[in-house]
Amino acid sequence: MDCIFCKILKNEIPSKRIYEDEKVIAIMDINPVVDGHVLIIPKEHVEDYQGLKPELLQHIYKVADKLTKELMTKLNSKGLTFVVNYGDSQLVKHFHLHLLPDYQLKEKEMDVDKVFEILTK
Numbered sequence: 001m002d003c004i005f006c007k008i009l010k011n012e013i014p015s016k017r018i019y020e021d022e023k024v025i026a027i028m029d030i031n032p033v034v035d036g037h038v039l040i041i042p043k044e045h046v047e048d049y050q051g052l053k054p055e056l057l058q059h060i061y062k063v064a065d066k067l068t069k070e071l072m073t074k075l076n077s078k079g080l081t082f083v084v085n086y087g088d089s090q091l092v093k094h095f096h097l098h099l100l101p102d103y104q105l106k107e108k109e110m111d112v113d114k115v116f117e118i119l120t121k
């Protein structure tokens with residue numbers, strides 16, 4: 001299957017991982033909209049939100065809660081936005097939740113390497 005996130009999960013494409021457990025990974029978005037733009041990606045290939053089992057959604061929600069607190073503390077953010085794209089708005093057809101610290105509050109200031117360093121130290 002030609003899925004870019006499955007390739008990232010198999011380490012065939014490199015990524016900056018800030019979190020991993022048995023069900024999901026969280027990586028830095030390659031083309032961030034804001035500083036600290038992170039994607040939570042389930043290890044199971046599920047095309048979009050409609051295919052997500054409630055248990056997996058619940059787990060993603062727990063991870064999102066943990067990472068929201070971490071991102072906001074480490075980046076000193078005042079807010080954070082969750083985004084799930086669907087249909088033609090969803091470019092990668094493997095479900096993912098976007099975490100966007102300070103979306104609509106602050107301009108992007110750092111490159112991804114710098115943010116990754118802050119989040120993983």
Ligand code: 5GP
Nearest residue numbers: 004015027028029030031085089090091092
């Ligand atoms: P969506 O499918 O929700 O429209 O957005 C896909 C997101 O995945 C975009 O924000 C895009 O920058 C990100 N993305 C696409 N390809 C890669 C990749 O190879 N690595 C990483 N880290 N992010 C990617």
Ligand code: ZN
Nearest residue numbers: 003006045094
């Ligand atoms: Zn996939």
